[in-house]
Structures are given as C-alpha cells and as structure tokens.
Amino acid sequence: DGGITQSPKYLFRKEGQNVTLSCEQNLNHDAMYWYRQDPGQGLRLIYYSQIVNDFQKGDIAEGYSVSREKKESFPLTVTSAQKNPTAFYLCASSLGTTLAGELFFGEGSRLTVL
C-alpha cells in the first residue's frame, strides 16, 4: 500500500527540547516538503527537497532543520530556537520537481509545547 507516513501523530515537548518528526514515503517521489498549518494561516512551507542530499529553505525555516539522506525519508527537527513550535505539521511529496504536479500529504503530526 503506497503512501506517505508521518510519525508520531501527536507529540508533546517541553520548552527547550528539540524534537524530530518522521516522514517516510514509498511512492518513489523525488520531491518532499514540510508545511506548517496554523488556524487561519493556511499552509506555510518550512523546507523542501528535490533530490537526495539537497534541500532548500521555505518561507518559515527559522528554528527548523531537515535532512535528506535517503529518497524515502525527510525528517524535520523542531529546535529550541523555534519560538512558537506548537502547530500541526504536514509532510508532502510529489513525483516531479517542477512544482506543477499533485502533492501527496501525510496525515500530519500535531506538536504541543508544554
């Protein structure tokens, strides 16, 4: 069953702690993305990667880091430098890298900072 899987679904973190969100896809897609969703704010791009071992900052990259060591995996680390990390995080992938194709989203990870 092909798809994109995010884990964990819910995560709680204390202030000052880093946390890593997992994103795995078995669709053989080249490009992967991380979006942040806040109420009334839509989907804002954090980071994206169009090829293994390469990634670019999106609109709100500060306080986040990523890696793309394998085509299937694109983990996101929310660092202690992110001032307002409580949010819903969505990972997505697309077959091509021209940004003119369908984005396939995971089910999301909800991070709450206590």
Add this chain to the structure above:
Amino acid sequence: GENVEQHPSTLSVQEGDSAVIKCTYSDSASNYFPWYKQELGKRPQLIIDIRSNVGEKKDQRIAVTLNKTAKHFSLHITETQPEDSAVYFCAASTVGGANSKLTFGKGITLSVRP
C-alpha cells in the same frame, strides 16, 4: 514573492446550491493553480488544478476558472452536498522558475447546510 489571498474566509450554503470560492495572486509569472480540499481531521487532497494556458477546467460538479489579466481564479462547486463541507486551499506556483515553489492561500471553510 508570491502572495495568494482567498475570499471570503468562511462560506455557508444550502445543500443543492452552488458555491464559489475566489483567490487572487500577485505574481504575474505564476502559471499553475491547484485547489486542495481538507476535510476535518484529514490530510489535504488535490481536487482540481489549472494551468495558465487554459481559462476553465471542469470535473463533474467542480470547475475552476482563471483570469490571468485580473490575476484571480475561482473554484465553482455545483449541487453542493454535505460531504463538500471542508477547508479549501488555493495555491499558485511558477513552474520552471529558478526558485519556484507552491504558495498556498489561508483557506476557506465551506459549510453545506442540509
């Protein structure tokens, strides 16, 4: 950079009526315009998209129109049903650009009253 705005932020219609959701964009170079639907608690999914070389595209009860001169595009849903209730996101991107990326609007919550 690109700025995508959606109006209104919420829309309520009676079942069976039509719904129209409008988006404006700022970058005249944008040439790809997808619409995503996100049902409550679920992942966003592509429902229709349009490229700048056409003015209208239909798929059963949904259609999208594009006005490049005015830089706006609209989603039309006919014969609305309760299952159409969701958040709808429009987006725009410049395919083939050096730093092309997909910019989403903030989303519109559509409620279909039975």
